[in-house]
Amino acid sequence: MSGSLQTRLLLSLALGASTVLLGAGGLLYSLIRVELIAEFDSAISADARLIASRLEYQNGSIELEHGDFSASSFGLSSEPVLYQFFDSQGHLLSQSETLGSEDPHWWKIWHARPVAQFVRSRDQSRARLAGFELTSSEADEHEVSFQQSQPSIAPEKPLTLLVARSTRGLDRTLYRLGWLLVGVCGGATALSLAVSAPFVRSGLRPLLATSAAIADIDSKSLGQRLDSAKAPLEIRVVFDRLNDLLDRLAETFRRERAFSANVAHELRTPLAGLRSIIDVALARPRSTDEYAVALAECLTICLQVEAISENLLLLARLDADEWPVAKREVDLSELLRTTWDQRSHTAAARGVNLRWQLESNILILSDPDLLKLIFRNLLENAATYSDAPYEIVAAAGIDESGTRISVQNPCADLPADTVERVFHRFWRHDESRSATGLNAGLGLALCQEAARALGGSLLATSENGQFRIELRLPTCRLGSD
Amino acid sequence: MRVLIVEDYAPIRVNVAQGLREEGFAVDAAANGQDGLWFAQSQNYDVIILDLMLPKVDGRSILRQLRATGRKACVLILTARNEIDDRVNCLNAGADDYLVKPFAFAELLARVRTLVRRKYDQVVPLIHIGDLEIESAARVVRRGGRVIELTSREYMLLEYLAVREGQLVTRSEIWEHVYDFHAEGSSNVVDVYVGYLRKKLEAEGESRLIHTRRGQGYWIGEQK
Numbered sequence: 236m237s238g239s240l241q242t243r244l245l246l247s248l249a250l251g252a253s254t255v256l257l258g259a260g261g262l263l264y265s266l267i268r269v270e271l272i273a274e275f276d277s278a279i280s281a282d283a284r285l286i287a288s289r290l291e292y293q294n295g296s297i298e299l300e301h302g303d304f305s306a307s308s309f310g311l312s313s314e315p316v317l318y319q320f321f322d323s324q325g326h327l328l329s330q331s332e333t334l335g336s337e338d339p340h341w342w343k344i345w346h347a348r349p350v351a352q353f354v355r356s357r358d359q360s361r362a363r364l365a366g367f368e369l370t371s372s373e374a375d376e377h378e379v380s381f382q383q384s385q386p387s388i389a390p391e392k393p394l395t396l397l398v399a400r401s402t403r404g405l406d407r408t409l410y411r412l413g414w415l416l417v418g419v420c421g422g423a424t425a426l427s428l429a430v431s432a433p434f435v436r437s438g439l440r441p442l443l444a445t446s447a448a449i450a451d452i453d454s455k456s457l458g459q460r461l462d463s464a465k466a467p468l469e470i471r472v473v474f475d476r477l478n479d480l481l482d483r484l485a486e487t488f489r490r491e492r493a494f495s496a497n498v499a500h501e502l503r504t505p506l507a508g509l510r511s512i513i514d515v516a517l518a519r520p521r522s523t524d525e526y527a528v529a530l531a532e533c534l535t536i537c538l539q540v541e542a543i544s545e546n547l548l549l550l551a552r553l554d555a556d557e558w559p560v561a562k563r564e565v566d567l568s569e570l571l572r573t574t575w576d577q578r579s580h581t582a583a584a585r586g587v588n589l590r591w592q593l594e595s596n597i598l599i600l601s602d603p604d605l606l607k608l609i610f611r612n613l614l615e616n617a618a619t620y621s622d623a624p625y626e627i628v629a630a631a632g633i634d635e636s637g638t639r640i641s642v643q644n645p646c647a648d649l650p651a652d653t654v655e656r657v658f659h660r661f662w663r664h665d666e667s668r669s670a671t672g673l674n675a676g677l678g679l680a681l682c683q684e685a686a687r688a689l690g691g692s693l694l695a696t697s698e699n700g701q702f703r704i705e706l707r708l709p710t711c712r713l714g715s716d
Numbered sequence: 717m718r719v720l721i722v723e724d725y726a727p728i729r730v731n732v733a734q735g736l737r738e739e740g741f742a743v744d745a746a747a748n749g750q751d752g753l754w755f756a757q758s759q760n761y762d763v764i765i766l767d768l769m770l771p772k773v774d775g776r777s778i779l780r781q782l783r784a785t786g787r788k789a790c791v792l793i794l795t796a797r798n799e800i801d802d803r804v805n806c807l808n809a810g811a812d813d814y815l816v817k818p819f820a821f822a823e824l825l826a827r828v829r830t831l832v833r834r835k836y837d838q839v840v841p842l843i844h845i846g847d848l849e850i851e852s853a854a855r856v857v858r859r860g861g862r863v864i865e866l867t868s869r870e871y872m873l874l875e876y877l878a879v880r881e882g883q884l885v886t887r888s889e890i891w892e893h894v895y896d897f898h899a900e901g902s903s904n905v906v907d908v909y910v911g912y913l914r915k916k917l918e919a920e921g922e923s924r925l926i927h928t929r930r931g932q933g934y935w936i937g938e939q940k
Contacts, residue, residue: 496797496799499796499798500769500796500797503796503816503817503818504725504728504796504817505725505727506817506818507725507728507796507817507818507819508725508726508727508728508731509727509818510818510819510820510821511727511728511731511732511735511818511819511821512727512731514731514735514820514821514822515731515732515734515735515738515821518735518738518821518822519738532727532731536727
């Protein structure tokens with residue numbers, strides 16, 4: 236159910252009010268109806284008493300004292316009172332002249348259910364029928380005493396007097412009452428809506444203000460925050476969640492902008508190098524050797540840019556989980572040593588040496604390409620950024636929780652609180668953009684994504700002048716139980 | 717004129733330095749901020765080409781320190797950052813010009829020359845001293861319509877004296893502005909080159925333009 240909250244609240248109020256009012260109205264109608272019918276029944280009872288008081292029973296027949304009374308004599312309204320006398324066997328003894336010779340079958344109706352009830356009279360209009368037993372015992376509501384002048388009526392032979400009266404007037408009254416109540420309920424509902432509307436609007440004002448404040452927030456104003464202290468209690472949690480979301484969105488936009496700027500920066504520098512080389516080479520006639528040197532420099536830079544773009548593409552694929560992880564049997568020790576061998580000359584030229592701490596027989600099921608990517612970056616970083624005494628320690632082993640591989644190197648000036656940033660894209664400890672290393676600050680970010688793709692994790696620590704990165708894989712030794 | 721380039725990315729640093737030297741500038745180059753700051757504070761450069769993102773000491777810090785110590789070298793910022801805020805901040809911090817990477821070497825050269833002219837209050841790249849005419853953009857020297865062929869060092873010396881026409885220029889000033897850090901030092905190399913220059917300028921008996929003030933230095937201008 237969509238639509239404005241104000242409309243929904245007002246409709247709910249209207250529904251609630253109309254339900255209450257209709258319920259109360261219905262109850263009131265029922266109560267009044269019961270009372271009116273009871274009063275009507277009392278009137279019928281009074282008619283019956285009057286009829287019974289004029290009753291004479293002589294020689295086995297019943298006669299009214301004053302002869303045949305027209306019904307209007309008895310009627311408390313303009314409608315005639317209809318009556319029938321029956322003996323105990325159900326034989327009709329007498330009935331009102333208005334009924335004529337017609338038998339409305341009241342005996343059957345009364346005999347089937349001897350309570351006051353609504354019946355159809357001769358003209359099919361509604362009437363109320365009540366029955367009374369006439370005996371010589373004390374008079375009560377349904378027993379009417381005979382006059383003293385008729386002692387010949389034996390008490391064990393009661394008469395039944397059935398009296399019916401048209402309920403036309405009653406029905407009209409009830410009809411009017413019903414519609415009156417409906418009208419009053421409807422009017423009250425409409426009035427309550429009209430009166431409530433400004434209060435509802437006023438009550439919703441904080442929400443409308445919030446809605447306006449949120450509408451003002453766009454990608455250029457992500458610094459805005461909603462003041463949850465001023466919000467109604469019910470939506471305060473919404474404010475807090477929204478503020479959290481805005482914080483994360485602002486951070487995401489900032490990192491996206493930073494990433495785009497970093498990518499542009501990383502590519503601009505080698506492009507500027509290419510341009511400088513070519514511009515200067517072409518500025519004047521040069522020897523073939525000079526051109527060859529310039530072209531070789533250009534090629535080196537092109538390879539660097541190619542490496543950066545490859546890394547960016549790889550990172551994008553890992554981010555999107557589009558790298559198909561192909562697991563095979565991998566000898567970790569062998570892979571580590573092979574990866575180091577490809578870099579050992581460069582490291583040796585810098586005076587860096589490596590100490591191994593490898594368990595034997597580390598065979599696991601994993602993706603060798605991703606592992607190689609991780610090992611290459613870890614070892615290269617360690618060799619490049621190692622401080623004196625330039626000793627790297629590479630360790631690998633398997634325990635209950637899985638496989639762990641770590642590379643550690645001396646690094647004096649990496650504070651422990653900035654260690655987490657080593658995984659940020661394009662982050663370098665030294666903010667210069669010198670082209671040392673081909674990864675442009677993407678190496679460890681790539682390793683982290685690769686570790687994630689392998690179902691593992693990467694942890695960096697910096698303690699006591701040692702920088703350590705550990706790769707944890709939930710992979711057990713092949714052939715173990 | 718003497719130029720310092722402080723740029724950690726070797727292809728840019730090496731090739732720009734080479735290109736500027738080939739255009740007649742004395743060029744010193746530093747690969748990190750620390751060395752760059754040392755160079756900048758120890759010499760009077762005409763132009764400093766300064767990268768912002770440098771190892772050890774960043775370009776902004778170098779710029780701030782230079783201006784704080786009253787160094788008058790013109791500073792051209794070289795950077796990959798192209799945001800307006802970055803440019804405005806650098807110019808407000810005291811930079812004289814800003815060039816975004818990648819750039820055309822010809823543009824860099826033109827901007828460096830403009831900064832040099834500005835430093836020596838030259839409005840146009842054409843210097844007239846009597847019947848001597850120096851086109852600094854084309855590096856062409858004429859006297860009385862005669863084109864004079866000069867070596868690179870001779871031209872640099874003549875240009876420096878010419879932008880300071882009428883002013884006494886000491887030997888050390890000539891050394892600072894015409895020779896780079898790696899030039900071989902010799903106490904009379906300036907005198908020797910002044911001699912070479914005079915010979916070429918007066919080859920057809922023209923009047924002397926480069927004058928000596930004994931024990932102090934040289935000045936260029938028409939003798940009154």
